[in-house]
Amino acid sequence: MIRVAYDPTLFQGTATYYTSGRPPYSRDLVPTLAAEGRLDGSGRLLDVGCGPGILSLALANHFEEVIGLDPDREMLAEGARRAAQSGLENIQWAQGRAEEISTLDLGMFRMVTFGQSFHWTDRERVAEMVYDRLESGGVLAIISHAHEGRPQPEGPGYPPIPHEAIRALIERYLGPRRRAGQGGFAQPTDPHEDLLARTRFGVSRRVFCAGRDDIVQDIDAVLANYFSMSFAAPPLFGDQRARFEEDVRAALTAYSPSGLFWDWPGDTQIVLAGKTGQGKRS
Ligand SMILES: C[S@@+](CC[C@H](N)C(=O)[O-])C[C@H]1O[C@@H](n2cnc3c(N)ncnc32)[C@H](O)[C@@H]1O
Numbered sequence: 090m091i092r093v094a095y096d097p098t099l100f101q102g103t104a105t106y107y108t109s110g111r112p113p114y115s116r117d118l119v120p121t122l123a124a125e126g127r128l129d130g131s132g133r134l135l136d137v138g139c140g141p142g143i144l145s146l147a148l149a150n151h152f153e154e155v156i157g158l159d160p161d162r163e164m165l166a167e168g169a170r171r172a173a174q175s176g177l178e179n180i181q182w183a184q185g186r187a188e189e190i191s192t193l194d195l196g197m198f199r200m201v202t203f204g205q206s207f208h209w210t211d212r213e214r215v216a217e218m219v220y221d222r223l224e225s226g227g228v229l230a231i232i233s234h235a236h237e238g239r240p241q242p243e244g245p246g247y248p249p250i251p252h253e254a255i256r257a258l259i260e261r262y263l264g265p266r267r268r269a270g271q272g273g274f275a276q277p278t279d280p281h282e283d284l285l286a287r288t289r290f291g292v293s294r295r296v297f298c299a300g301r302d303d304i305v306q307d308i309d310a311v312l313a314n315y316f317s318m319s320f321a322a323p324p325l326f327g328d329q330r331a332r333f334e335e336d337v338r339a340a341l342t343a344y345s346p347s348g349l350f351w352d353w354p355g356d357t358q359i360v361l362a363g364k365t366g367q368g369k370r371s
Pocket residue numbers: 095099100137138139140141142143144158159160161164185186187188203204205206209210211
């Protein structure tokens with residue numbers, strides 16, 4: 090188990106930076122999920138660790154009802170605000186942790202998504218809970234950006250975001266241990282497929298959708314990207330925040346006098362597992 094107790098300060102202060110800073114998923118993600126889940130506008134989606142509703146909103150038109158589940162109130166408020174702005178009325182927002190799926194009265198789902206959120210959970214226990222909440226034939230989809238082993242495209246001609254330099258600055262301010270809320274965080278090392286093999290899902294497979302190679306961000310957006318991360322959440326910097334921001338702006342200007350950067354998030358990876366009704370345990 091990676092995290093035992095949920096720390097409510099994990100993403101504190103990040104929600105409003107999320108949509109302006111985080112690079113979007115592949116344009117092929119939604120069509121791929123629609124095809125994999127044979128989505129036809131009926132059924133229900135549970136989007137776990139929904140944050141400001143990135144997947145909830147993107148998939149809303151493919152379901153009758155969507156539940157965005159997240160423990161962070163600010164994220165849910167941002168999701169509700171964005172849904173209202175887009176005129177989407179079939180999304181409900183529920184406050185809770187993935188580890189509470191079995192005790193929350195959420196009903197049954199055709200698809201359950203985790204967008205960059207599965208690694209925050211007690212994965213094996215949560216996968217079993219998800220299995221129970223999926224209709225027969227339903228699909229679990231674990232989505233993230235993937236760089237490793239993926240070909241890097243040409244890009245639109247601006248310098249890439251100097252991630253190493255920014256991470257070095259973060260380390261100078263916050264220390265070498267990757268911060269997360271009140272504590273630290275260690276990324277799970279075993280692939281989701283290995284973990285799912287130990288659950289009733291059994292078999293899973295990995296699909297890649299081509300990442301967007303044309304994302305150009307200005308300095309504000311690069312800063313917003315980092316302030317949307319748990320390891321660089323604004324409250325972690327305390328009264329050093331303005332100085333940190335100044336240092337990042339100076340470093341970015343030195344890297345790109347135009348103030349523009351190429352943001353290559355990598356391809357979008359989906360780990361897919363289906364509920365066949367023939368799970369190992371019942
Ligand atoms: C990186 S954001 C992902 C947001 C969105 N799903 C996306 O695709 O961009 C991770 C989200 O996971 C949520 N989270 C953290 N621990 C969680 C847990 N134990 N159960 C459910 N969600 C959790 C955080 O509050 C945060 O909103």
